[in-house]
Amino acid sequence: MVSKKLLIINIVVVMLLITAHTLGSCFIMYPMKSDIWTVISESSPYYLLIALAIFALIAWLISHLRIKNLNPKNKFLLAYTILCGVLLTFIIYFDAATYISTRKAIRESENEYIHQAKEDIKKDNVMYRFAGGLSIPKYDLKTRNKIDSIRKKFGVTYFNTGCTVDIIDIEGQQKYEEAVKLYLEKRNGKGWEEKMNREIENLKKVKLPRPYSR
Structure with a gap:
């Protein structure tokens, strides 16, 4: 049974x-x-x-x-x-x-990015990191330099971390963005990103010369 x-x-x-x-x-x-x-x-x-x-x-x-x-x-x-x-x-x-x-690991990454955010705020140089891989430039060197100048005017720079997407690192970056958000709004005013992007869009876009072909 x-x-x-x-x-x-x-x-x-x-x-x-x-x-x-x-x-x-x-x-x-x-x-x-x-x-x-x-x-x-x-x-x-x-x-x-x-x-x-x-x-x-x-x-x-x-x-x-x-x-x-x-x-x-x-x-x-x-x-x-x-x-x-x-x-x-x-x-x-x-x-x-x-x-x-x-x-x-996420907590450690978040703490590192929060510390980095404080250091970048002191230097007035906030760096946004993104995974974009290798890309073909849309603008010539002169235009890219102007874009960088506009971003620096708003206290930000952008850094391409490459093709690899690290989920843990992304979580840390989110904490970084949260930590610098209030600072950038206080520094540049609300809606500063839209204003910055408009200035970039208003730049004269210079097309890269086509490669010579027979």
Whole structure:
């Protein structure tokens, strides 16, 4: 006869395992925000199905061992529950450790950027960083220098960090932008970005010469 108590425990553990494996992707992908379908896809559910199938095989083999006071069905349930419980514990530990590690790295990045913001404010030179990769200049050198001069007039410069997008660094940059926002508004007045962009747009755009071709 199958133990109802053992059966209920087994069902609960398996359901917790499925939930932890699926939703654990949220902790692994943090701080990225994704919809439920992306989370399910990233969790690779087929790996869990393979693990459950292997556990079932191992539990079936264990059920043939002689254990006092347990019939084969209960031995199967007990072994299967223990195996699922071990995997559940590992997943929870791994996901929690990953989240804590990422959160710590983000906090360190934020603190560094906040400190950098204070230093840049003292120098009256706020630097906005962005990942833009390599791009073909739209303006000639003279026009680009004028654009830089306009930006410096408003106390800002822009720095291309390259092609690599670092999510942790982006979180830090957001703190930097928050830290300098009030300073720039106080320095330049509200709506300073629109004003700066209008001045840049009003510059005479000089097209780059086309490469010589035969």
